[in-house]
Amino acid sequence: MYDVIIIGAGPAGVSASLYTQRANLKTLIIYYGKSSLQKAENIENYYGFEHGISGKDLYELGIRQAQNIGVEVKGQEVVNVEQLINEDARFRVTTVEGKYESKALIFAMGNEKNRPKIKGIERFEGKGVSYCAVCDGFFYRNKDVVVLGSGNYAISEVNELINVVKSVAILTNGESSPEFRADNVKIETKPIEEITGKDRVEEVRFKDGTTLKTSGVFVAQGVAGSLDLAKKLGVITKNNNIVVNENMETNMQGLYACGDCVGGLLQVSKAVGDGAKAGMEAIKFIRKIHNS
């Protein structure tokens, strides 16, 4: 078990890890995909670089700095996060390669949104469109549903639903078919035109004019983002950001969020400061549970 798991290897996550690891807390960083920092060509407004520095270089230096002091860093896609009750570990993070547990958890995975731009999705949110299989699958017992997506996250959501609902199909919306085979799961790769229905989701209409009747559309496109994982835990979000107090604490004890996923200034300097606060609060939290 780890003391602290940090999801995200950008400036917020790495900064948090520097504090927790130096306080002798066993720290793991899990990251996947491209950080928004890596996409910045040259950063000229960050302290200490007289000619600026490329985002890619700063990102890589950060990860090496963390590794050099003993932080474990794993490049793995996170598909689920759970809160554990009455166990030593309080959180379990599931990636496509394994499960990792910790006493404190820090969200620092940026604010990439994978909301599909399909007509009808927004209109039917809460009326057949869902972003969380584990939360909402119950309401679709004995009903036909679809999962929108084509990656590991979509497959993880399918696995949550498969034993609850009557049938589940994967709709990739034009993306290539995932490497997933189950006798009772159909995969449809046709691009989608619209989600339709009267008061609730009733049908998916494809661009070729064909339709598929369904009671629910579970959205799991791309990689699970900060909002998807927050929703699974019951962490409060507002305006697509995770809500934290001035110490980067969320409404869940032991869970902190920092950097772009909490909103505000989307700058390296702010992310580093957020990460430092989150790291220090996680240290205080773990010392408190050790002493209690």
Place this chain on the structure above:
Amino acid sequence: MNILKLTEECFEREVLKADKPVLVDFYADWCGPCRMMSPIIDEIAEEKQDVIKVGKVNVDENQELAIKYDVSSIPTIMIFRNGIPVKTFIGVTDKTEILENL
């Protein structure tokens, strides 16, 4: 603090015919996010006990109510006024956001 345990039997009397606005939390015991909503509901019940009623519906035990009010995601929080649901919050919601709508 008084949080009503709402059932299909008492819903009409306690919610639809109430003389005050009623805040209703649809939840289930197995739902992790609902556990995060619970202390927020408790705080609101404590702070606003003079002006509103607060109750909880266990959707496992009261499926008809969940169907009637089209609940397909939990937690769902509804504000009823004069027997009509006038505002719905889906998912764990900030206390201030709920208070602004009371």
